Amino acid sequence: MIVLKSKRExxxxxxxxxxxxxxxxxxAKRIKPGITTMEIDLFVESYLKANGATPEQKGYRDxxxxxxxxxxxxICHGFPRETVLQTGDIVTIDMVVxxxxxxxxxxxxxxxxxxxxxxxxxxxxxxEALYIGINESKxxxxxxxxxxxxxxxxxxxxxxxxxxxVGHGIGxxxxxxxxxxxxxxxxxxxxxxxxxxxxxxxxVNIGGYAMKMDDNGWTSRTRDGKYxxxxxxxxxxxxxxxxxxxxQDCR
Numbered sequence: 001m002i003v004l005k006s007k008r009e010x011x012x013x014x015x016x017x018x019x020x021x022x023x024x025x026x027x028a029k030r031i032k033p034g035i036t037t038m039e040i041d042l043f044v045e046s047y048l049k050a051n052g053a054t055p056e057q058k059g060y061r062d063x064x065x066x067x068x069x070x071x072x073x074x075i076c077h078g079f080p081r082e083t084v085l086q087t088g089d090i091v092t093i094d095m096v097v098x099x100x101x102x103x104x105x106x107x108x109x110x111x112x113x114x115x116x117x118x119x120x121x122x123x124x125x126x127x128e129a130l131y132i133g134i135n136e137s138k139x140x141x142x143x144x145x146x147x148x149x150x151x152x153x154x155x156x157x158x159x160x161x162x163x164x165x166v167g168h169g170i171g172x173x174x175x176x177x178x179x180x181x182x183x184x185x186x187x188x189x190x191x192x193x194x195x196x197x198x199x200x201x202x203x204v205n206i207g208g209y210a211m212k213m214d215d216n217g218w219t220s221r222t223r224d225g226k227y228x229x230x231x232x233x234x235x236x237x238x239x240x241x242x243x244x245x246x247x248q249d250c251r
Contacts, residue, residue: 002169002177004195009171010236010245012102013197017234017245019051020097020104024248033087033113037069041080044095056096056103056174063218068094068107070219075162075203075211075228076107077218087113090123092230096174103170105199106246107232118206119227125157126204126229133182133200134235137192137242143178144188150202151183162203162228164211164220169198170234194237197245201232 005013023044031040045066048055055066070078070092071085078092085091094107109123132153133146146167154161167180178190182202207226214221222228234245 002190002196003171004193005171005197005236006195009102010197012100013104013171013234013236014245016053016097016099016102017104017106017247019048019053019099020095020106021246021248023047023095023097024093024106024108027093027108028110031085031091031093031110031112033085035085036082037067037071037078037080037085037091037093038082040069040093041065041067044093048097053097053099056098060174066095068092070094070228070230072227073222073225075205075220075222076165076230077220079216079219085112088115090115090119090227090229094230094232101172103172103174104234104246105170105174105232106234107201107230109229109231121157122159122204122206122227122229125154125159126202127231129154129182129202129204130200130231130233133202134233134242134244137200137235137237139192139194139237139239141192142187142189143180143192144184145186146200147181147184148186154202154204160205160207160209162205162209162211165203167199167201167232169196171197192237194239196237197234199232199234201230203228203230
């Protein structure tokens with residue numbers, strides 16, 4: 001069942017989203033060659049605590065960290081670690097923030113120092129795909145319209161869209177209905193209605209979309225070893241169009 005949110009509930013989620021967005025802006029100042037994703041994880045936990053919030057995924061299905069930190073060929077759910085980041089790496093930091101029981105979810109891919117032109121194109125295309133999906137998130141459209149628009153754009157850029165992981169509804173729980181694939185056919189899936197709140201979070205690969213899982217049972221990576229990027233926002237469907245609850249004002 002898809003739970004439609006009231007304006008009051010959406011306002012609470014917007015407060016969580018503001019904390020999350022500001023945290024990402026702080027990460028952008030810190031993430032550079034020589035730092036570790038474990039240091040970033042500890043910073044995020046401290047930042048959220050200082051702002052009266054908590055990392056919702058810590059403890060979710062026994063996940064042990066405040067963030068997911070996916071490096072290079074890791075698609076998602078990478079564990080923070082003590083490995084020093086090097087110039088040329090790309091790193092996706094994904095987090096869910098709980099503020100007074102309301103949740104917001106956003107991932108961002110960061111370039112570490114100077115990266116190759118191909119990786120720059122990957123990051124640009126993935127971010128553009130996110131906003132293309134958001135623009136399709138209008139009352140009366142269907143969820144399938146979002147995935148179709150994203151897939152069509154990504155493949156036109158010579159990249160591939162991951163199939164196994166999708167966007168999702170969110171509210172007081174991390175994962176609610178509807179699922180929001182980043183591929184598919186237009187005119188399919190639930191109709192988009194005012195009060196829906198969900199994430200759009202395309203994961204885009206330089207090579208093929210096939211993936212494999214690490215032994216930790218969480219981290220997925222590209223089967224061909226090529227790089228992957230992800231950008232994610234939480235959006236609310238309002239009468240006048242989609243509202244980005246995790247907007248960083250930096251598009």
